[in-house]
Amino acid sequence: MVVTTTVSDSDEHLHCTFASRYARTSLPRFKMPEGSMPKEAAYQIVNDELMLDGNPRLNLASFVTTWMEPECDKLIMDSINKNYVDMDEYPVTTELQNRCVNMIAHLFHVPVGDDETAIGVGTVGSSEAIMLAGLAFKRKWQAKRKAQGKPYDKPNIVTGANVQVCWEKFARYFEVELKEVKLKEGYYVMDPVKAVEMVDENTICVAAILGSTLTGEYEDVKHLNELLTEKNKTTGWDTPIHVDAASGGFIAPFLFPELEWDFRLPLVKSINVSGHKYGLVYAGVGWVIWRSKDDLPEELVFHINYLGSDQPTFTLNFSKGSSQIIAQYYQFIRLGFEGYKSIMENCMENAKLLREEIAKTGKFEIVSKDVGVPLVAFALKDGSRYTVFQISESLRRFGWVVPAYTMPPDAEHIAVLRVVIREDFSHSLAERLVSNIQKVLKELDELPPRLSTKAAHVTDVTDETQKGNADQPHPKKSAMETQKEIFNYWRRISDMKTSGVC
């Protein structure tokens, strides 16, 4: 919106931000503007646009941390101008990363002595961690096959169809075949028996998930380990296991310490975990830990003379911020084992509360398990009148972001809503969510059922009978009329808007 009057330059600094000409001219969107503008104007413009983003704390779709203590925010801001990769210039930050690696490795029972250092690295997230782990497996397998004089051009990886997209990315970008164990209704994780059946001599590893994205379930890594150990004995292929503990890695050790899923199982050679999920740090940090030096081929590690000193590096990213690493260390020493345990117990209690209240409505079937990542996944018992997608959209009106999605093959007919319980999802928020869900259900119950092909058939049949009774009036509704009816109904509802948006 360009205003025809122009403001003289000498008065510029007197104008309040919203009256200045900067907030009244439209910014180019595809080209850089020619001239500069005052920082206050730039700040205000960007800030105002961003008001229309969702509220991160009401985003119940994501596992990623959305709240940290102000003391930690301060540490993050102080280190925002430190480029993590300058190890020589920021030795303490590098030391903090190493401490985190060791702490996490010990949490996962890595078989190292008390003074021995663990093998691992901080990454930008579990995607990078998984790619690094996968690369290590691929290279090890290729070296083994070359030594045996066998072909090494068709590596594959065995995993469940419930894997997160980064495994598919890894497979596609690094040219590894993905062999997926299909799910079925009622069983939404990888079946260890089927997985081990799929293993062949070209399998570089079997990937198990601790905390499936879809239902939060922990896969039975112990069972997988046992079956695979047996198969390895008969075949001699020595196929290893990787555990994708992106979500579960910071939950299981605190809530279910007896559950054997980590390096206590001999075939587990590497584990990844997201620091920014239940590691309780903002988005941008993940960790990958290897069992021992042998599991990370030396040829993948670069020793570079960057800016004057030797730095061993095995990451895909190079320059990145240091803030999240420091924040992760802060959380470890601030919370300690008991702190993490308390927080996870709290999450589980809130999940239980939500689950029970949702079940009480009588309209939903709970798809997630009690033991697993603290989330509640639920499907409609009767999906004929309205779908979970409509519930999801309606909840947005109140400010909640609750995703709805269909399961992967072979359970595509199941659609669920999923609420993730993070540290900052309190008891009171859980109660409010339930009350909003009940409101939405009530509204949807009063709505006429969606127009479906079934209804269209009925119309056709009516048409035919019309032909026979040309002079009789008929209440045939055209598609247009039905849509108008629905539209009017929705408009009535939206006029009764509550102040749900925070």
Next chain:
Amino acid sequence: MVLSKTSSQSDVSIHSTFASRYVRDSLPRFKIPENSIPKEAASQIINDELMLDGNPRLNLASFVTTWMEPECDKLMMAAINKNYVDMDEYPITTELQNRCVNMIAHLFNAPLGDGEAAVGVGTVGSSEAIMLAGLAFKRKWQNKMKALGKPHDKPNIVTGANVQVCWEKFARYFEVELKEVKLTDGYYVMNPEKAVEMVDENTICVAAILGSTLNGEFEDVKTLNDLLMKKNQETGWDTPIHVDAASGGFIAPFLYPELEWDFRLPLVKSINVSGHKYGLVYAGIGWAIWRNKEDLPEELIFHINYLGADQPTFTLNFSKGSSQVIAQYYQLIRLGYEGYKNIMENCQENAMVLKEGLEKTGRFNIVSKDDGVPLVAFSLKDNSRHTEFEVSDLLRRFGWIVPAYTMPPDAQHVTVLRVVIREDFSRTLAERLVVDIQKVLHELDTLPARVSAKIAATEEHDKNGTVVKKTAIEVQREITTAWMKFVADKKKTNGVC
């Protein structure tokens, strides 16, 4: 350090942070501590340890931005809990990324119609951007060779030996052969003729660098384009070019707009630039831009149903912070074309001030060119008594971090010191640096030369029995004494900020 008396529990909350028991117990370093501690204690402990890190603004080794306006800091902090990948939940942030992509694409003269959307993506840095670009080239080449019925198992990439390590990473992780054009004394970038000679039918692309890490030089992309076009005409291989403009991409358009290096050259199919270098944003953002849709094979793009909505994604990383993308947009609209131009001109001027100051000492050869990334790379005219590495070490005492390193093959005998001029390196800092370098040279002049194999060899050859032959131990003792005297005599300057 554990003290034998313990404070009573009831007094815990009134103790000042440094008297509380939390800062008096030593924290485990390899295991997560059993118990929690108050947030003030945790914050103080970490803050104190980090005091021993270098000062980012005195880190003259890095191109990466170390200062932004407080308004932008505020925007970044407000966005720190937004997971960038949740495109459905944060549509504005996604829109801002798209605007940045388009602005940068237009800056690079991408051949787009008005209203046509550019093809590009925000990444965590140039490493990720280069890997994505390389992947696109590799896949395109494989498809082409498959269609021709030719073998497609030995792809290679032609580049100069001056490439940054991420190209070597790309080559090693994605199984592409790296064919490097060696440097020569005095010529520290990729020679276009030699590069084009090395191109064969398995070459997926030729990578040119705009702003070499070592000496800031811009490679001659235009000549490369011309020579490669001729070769393509003869061979029919259609080999493309990628420009690694990590540093230069935000300099050349403002300082040297007539320099043709970008999409104005027809063989350039993709460009990467680091937002966190001269894009003037903190570490953690890069951009990859493709010429048009055909240069990015559709099969590499994932359309995923993540959290309930369709999201096309072509990145290696998934979840990451949104702050840097927002900061990049802030900079682009805050500064605009004239703002960036002013800042780059300022950097150039400060680089000249530093260069002239160094030349005046008469002790250095300037290895960097005037045109290019604003940095000054210099080596000692006479490095027989002391090396550039010693100069670098001594400068640390004043707080300056100035790296010294040897050139890659075939110029390994050349060692340089390099100072990068960033936005926040003011003229006064440049003048102070020159003064401190002069001080360092003065100190080094008073020091005995390093013990070298040469000296030991000459001692051995002296047959005269009365010559005082120094053993290795004696020589070392001599040096140690000289250093101790040196340190004792020196009055400590308050150079460390």
